[in-house]
Amino acid sequence: MKVLLLLGFIFLPMAVHGNVLERCDFARRIKKMGMDNYHQVSLANWVCLAKWESDFNTKAKNYNPGDKSTDYGIFQINSHYWCDDGKTPHATNGCGYKCSELEEDNLIKAVNCAKKIVDQQGIRAWVAWRNKCQGKDLSEYLKGCHL
Secondary structure, three states: OOOHHHHHHHHHHHHHHOOOOOHHHHHHHHHHHHOOOOEOOOOHHHHHHHHHOOEEEEEOOEEEOOOOOEEEEOOOEEEOOOOOOOOOOOOOOOEEHHHHHOOOOOOHHHHHHHHHHHHHHHHHHHHHHHOOOOOOOHHOOOOOOOO
């Protein structure tokens, strides 16, 4: 039992760390994916959004009891409208992905889906952006990133 417990302590931080991105690493990665000024949304806005939606956790998941949907991944993309989790009633899957694909560490599908959401609804689609980022000085979100 002590050996298993020790192994848990050795491997657990690596598993958790692999899913939570460092702020500047996240900013660099999404910049390379064309997110800076995508639909006039600055990189700082995207970083702020991800900070407050998921705290940069690619595996973040939050259940919404009202409509029985779940928000997935670093951008907290909702299963009612944008992805298929196989359990959300009356889901439309606007991005054409399984919700689990939005939790992938490479961010490709999460970024593609976020772009589609912004194409259709704008950045205001995210409540956390409206509450925490809109109209604020966001320079701190890129500070020290050397972009």
